[in-house]
Amino acid sequence: MSALFTPLSIRGIQTRNRLWVSPMCQYSAVDGVPNDWHHVHLAQFAAGGAGLVVAEATAVSPEGRISPQDVGLWTDEQARAWEPIVAAIRARGAVAGVQLSHAGRKASTSAPLTGARGTVSPADGGWTTVAPSALAYADFAEPIALDAAGIHRVVDDFADAARRAAAVGFEVLELHAAHGYLLHQFLSPLTNHRDDEYGGSFENRVRLLVRVTAAVRAAAPDAAVFVRFSATDAAPGGWDVDDTVAASRLVADAGADLIDVSSGGLVPHQHIVPGPGYQVGYAATVRRETGLPVSAVGMIDDPAQAEAVVAEGRADAVMSAREWLRDPHYALRAAVALGADSPAPAQYLRAY
Numbered sequence: 001m002s003a004l005f006t007p008l009s010i011r012g013i014q015t016r017n018r019l020w021v022s023p024m025c026q027y028s029a030v031d032g033v034p035n036d037w038h039h040v041h042l043a044q045f046a047a048g049g050a051g052l053v054v055a056e057a058t059a060v061s062p063e064g065r066i067s068p069q070d071v072g073l074w075t076d077e078q079a080r081a082w083e084p085i086v087a088a089i090r091a092r093g094a095v096a097g098v099q100l101s102h103a104g105r106k107a108s109t110s111a112p113l114t115g116a117r118g119t120v121s122p123a124d125g126g127w128t129t130v131a132p133s134a135l136a137y138a139d140f141a142e143p144i145a146l147d148a149a150g151i152h153r154v155v156d157d158f159a160d161a162a163r164r165a166a167a168v169g170f171e172v173l174e175l176h177a178a179h180g181y182l183l184h185q186f187l188s189p190l191t192n193h194r195d196d197e198y199g200g201s202f203e204n205r206v207r208l209l210v211r212v213t214a215a216v217r218a219a220a221p222d223a224a225v226f227v228r229f230s231a232t233d234a235a236p237g238g239w240d241v242d243d244t245v246a247a248s249r250l251v252a253d254a255g256a257d258l259i260d261v262s263s264g265g266l267v268p269h270q271h272i273v274p275g276p277g278y279q280v281g282y283a284a285t286v287r288r289e290t291g292l293p294v295s296a297v298g299m300i301d302d303p304a305q306a307e308a309v310v311a312e313g314r315a316d317a318v319m320s321a322r323e324w325l326r327d328p329h330y331a332l333r334a335a336v337a338l339g340a341d342s343p344a345p346a347q348y349l350r351a352y
Contacts, residue, residue, distance in 0.1 A: 003311035004303070004318065005340035008051070010224040010257050010293060013171045015051035015095050015317070016343055018310050019331045022297055022319035023099040023174070025056045025066065028110035032059060032072025042085055046092035049343035051317070053094045055085075056101025057101035057176055060161040060260050061153075064102035064182070067111035068125045072102070075162040082225045085170040092345060095118055097172030099228070100161050100216070102154060104182030105131035105143040105191070132186045134194040138268045151198060151208060154182070159215040166220035173210070173216060174226040175256075179265030183209050184230055187247065188239040188266055208248050210254045219256025226295070227251045228260040231282035234270040241282055245289045258293040259286050260319065274299060277309065284314035295319050303334035 005017045021042075028037045038055070045053045059065040059072040072078050079175045082098075091094040103109075106119040108126035110116035110151035119141040120126030130150060131143035146154070162173050177183035187189040192199050198207050209227070217225055231244045248259045264272045272278075279298035287294040296315035300306050301323040309315050324330050332352065335342045 002307060002335075002338040002340035004307045004338060005335055005343075008317055010172075012224075013095060013224045016093060017049070017331060018317035019050060019306060019334055020295065020317055020319050021045045021050045021054060021324050023054045023176075024321050024325070025058045025070065027067055027069040027113050032062070032070065032074065032078050034063070034071045034078070034085060035081070038071065039085045039088060043088040043092060044328040046089045046094035046346075047345055048324070048329035049335065050094045050324070051331070052172060053089050054097035054174055054319075055082075055098055055178040057099050057103075057181075058161070058172045060100055060102055060157040062065065063107060063127050063130060064104075064157070065107055066101075066103045067109055068111070068120060069111045069263060072215070073098070073164050074157065076164070079164040082165075082170075083168040088214075090169060093343065095171050097226070098165050098170045099174040099176050100158055100165070101176035102157070103129075105129050105137050105140065106180055106194040109140065111279060126232040132180065132191060132199065133177055135193065136189055137180065142191040145194070147195075154208070154232050155211050156216050158212045159219040162216040162219040162223070166223050169196065170223065172226060173220055174228055174244075174260060175212060175216060176228055177209050178228045178230040178262045180230070180234055180267070183212065184239075184266055188233055190235060190238045190267055193207040202243065202246065206250055210250050211249065213251045213254040213256050224257045225255055226258045226260050227256045228262055228263055230263045231261050231279065231286070232263050233266045233319060234264050234272045235267050236259045238266065241285055244282070245286055248286055248290050248292055252290070252292055258295060258316070259290070260295045260297065261286055261315075262297050276301065277305060280309055287313070287315060293317075297321070303337040306334065307338055
């Protein structure tokens with residue numbers, strides 16, 4: 001029996017397999033509202049056999065968007081637009097998830113699809129960004145350091161977005177605390193130079209993420225809550241895997257169910273050498289040291305490779321991104337390669 005095609009239950013929510021679709025920004029929304037592109041993009045992965053389909057980084061507030069073209073969940077109009085997309089994913093046998101995000105100092109930037117780069121000015125439809133400290137990323141605009149009231153709003157925004165997400169049928173809510181976005185910026189001493197209760201010590205720097213996790217758990221008590229970490233900043237003096245292990249325990253105490261382990265994205269001078277499965281070791285460490293369920297991500301593009309990650313106990317599930325773009329039926333192909341029962345819809349069974 002294939003380990004990759006064994007169901008997994010998290011907080012009573014069962015995925016039919018452990019080959020999952022990682023969040024992938026599409027930069028294709030208007031005013032944060034998802035549209036037909038997002039519907040077809042996400043539903044195809046469910047038809048292609050994915051166990052869990054996680055929608056892209058979805059902003060919890062207007063200023064939390066990476067670009068003006070990002071999707072959001074800060075209004076009821078946005079929530080209504082997500083509802084048929086969620087229904088389409090679930091109707092095709094997959095669990096529907098969404099990644100809740102605030103980009104912090106990496107917000108208000110040009111979408112890659114535009115061909116431009118860097119900060120979008122308020123005059124061109126951008127906005128003033130916020131962060132734990134007034135430190136710019138690379139040549140982006142300098143952010144404003146959040147005050148106490150602003151931090152409280154961030155917590156409330158995550159909770160409100162979680163409430164909307166659960167109401168339209170998302171069963172998995174992932175908190176984006178990786179890749180240099182706001183929650184990650186609070187975690188790392190490289191970007192958090194505060195001297196209040198949210199800065200300085202490890203306990204203070206993780207405080208916002210723990211508060212957000214608890215608020216999301218309270219707002220969506222039946223949802224499975226994931227937290228995505230960058231296990232390391234891959235830069236001197238930054239966040240590292242030991243910090244990730246310790247923080248994973250804290251968010252689990254606050255209500256998180258699974259840790260999604262990635263890396264990097266905080267600072268331009270990071271040193272990362274990508275390669276097949278290059279982040280799996282971090283996931284394995286978090287799983288071994290905490291006993292928590294984890295997912296692994298990062299160039300896990302071959303069915304045999306993904307099978308080994310799960311079968312050997314290095315992770316409980318595998319997240320992939322680009323391989324799903326290359327082949328939206330990746331799970332159907334993987335099932336054939338591994339000799340597992342195909343999750344193909346009835347309309348496709350003649351091919352399997």
